[in-house]
Amino acid sequence: MNKRIPISLACVLLWCVPTVNADIFWNGNVNEDVFNEANWDLSASSVTTIEPNVSIEDNIQVGPGPFTFWPMVPDLSGQKRFQIGDGNVLNLISGDEMIDDFCLCYGMFVTEFNESVGGAPGSTNGPTVNVSEGFLFAPWFVVSDTTVNVASRGTAILGASGNPLSRSVVDLSPDAELAFMDESTDDFRTEHLSKITVSGVPAVEGSNLLVEEIFPGAMFVIGIPEPSSITLTLFGTLALLAFRRK
Template sequence: MSNGAVTWTGNAGTNIFDGGNYSGLADGFTLGPNVTVEDNITFSNATVTIPQVSAQQRFQVASGFTMTVDGSNFSLSGGSNDGIGGAPGSRLPAGPAGPTLNIINGSSLEAFFIVNGVQMNVDGTSSVTLGGAGNPVNISSINLDTGATLSFTRETIAQFNTEHLSKITINGVAAEEGLNFTIAALGAGGSTITAIPEPSAGLLGAIGCILLFLRRRR
């Protein structure tokens, strides 16, 4: 619960679970792992850490709300295996949907996982790294704009194709290797996906440039 839109201030440090780092939280509300923020929340030009806490927990946002990471850097600290998610019971694609997580304007986000109906959208200037093994995109979905990168530090190319390919869209359409994304190995046990323009879009752009060049020569 909050008094309105919640924003990151960083007044108490970098810990994502510390309520002293936010403005707009309701009086008496105690933020912590697996405690739901029932409002839109924005991180602008922020440096944020997701620290190791007891068990495996998450920064939690309620269904129907949006968490925006704008020009910010998120990283795991202290050997953290924690992530970002919605409240239990939310799931994608079946529904009900959880929160929306927008990564924009040159942001870099590292988390161990996303879970419980998160719709993550990564713009073409930003990157996401998920550190978990097994199922770091858990009953959630990811859309990448052209130019965005998505890395898995503990999921090989084969594991990505088996476990996560169906959860990824590129510019809103199904991900298809070689058509709208490329994939490469990351170290010995990871993988990195890069969203690329579809050939038709690139061809239309080239034709447009040629026509403009010819028009200028007349």
């Protein structure tokens, strides 16, 4: 049974992340590689190549599909970025069919080990990533003045330790989910809590934000406002990511 909140209702309740018109569209025709231009429809854009660490100067859309392959930033030598130009937007839009029974997600954009999504180094007017209801956004890092908006029942998971949310911020809608796979709750409170808002309001633990360690000493999750649904979804999602990264 599809238990997602209907998109129309979510928008009425102002829980829906806004999207913008895009000119670059994922088609996933060949494989998962985001840097293979054959996986993109570039016909409406002046952009002709998608390369690591090179800003994509246009708005981008992944979803709703269906696709044979959903996008992944591959594991390349050194740290590489799927780099979005200043002021541009990456819209991640769920489809109608569940694409993986483990993560309970309807769309997916992930990175392999040590790779990132975000703006150019030194950016002060960075990009925006909009994560829709039912979509899994799982980069190792988010970098360079990027704003990530996560809609109700959307999920963002950051895989790195140290500074996985580097010079960037996350805004969560009610019942959105955010997890860190290699940060302690103390580290989160010290380093990342100030980077989180809930519906545009600064996050306050115990008020508009739940902080919960789900794997001892390693991972914790932030969710609003139903801890039971958060735990169910995140356990499945984290299990999937752990399997993919072995």
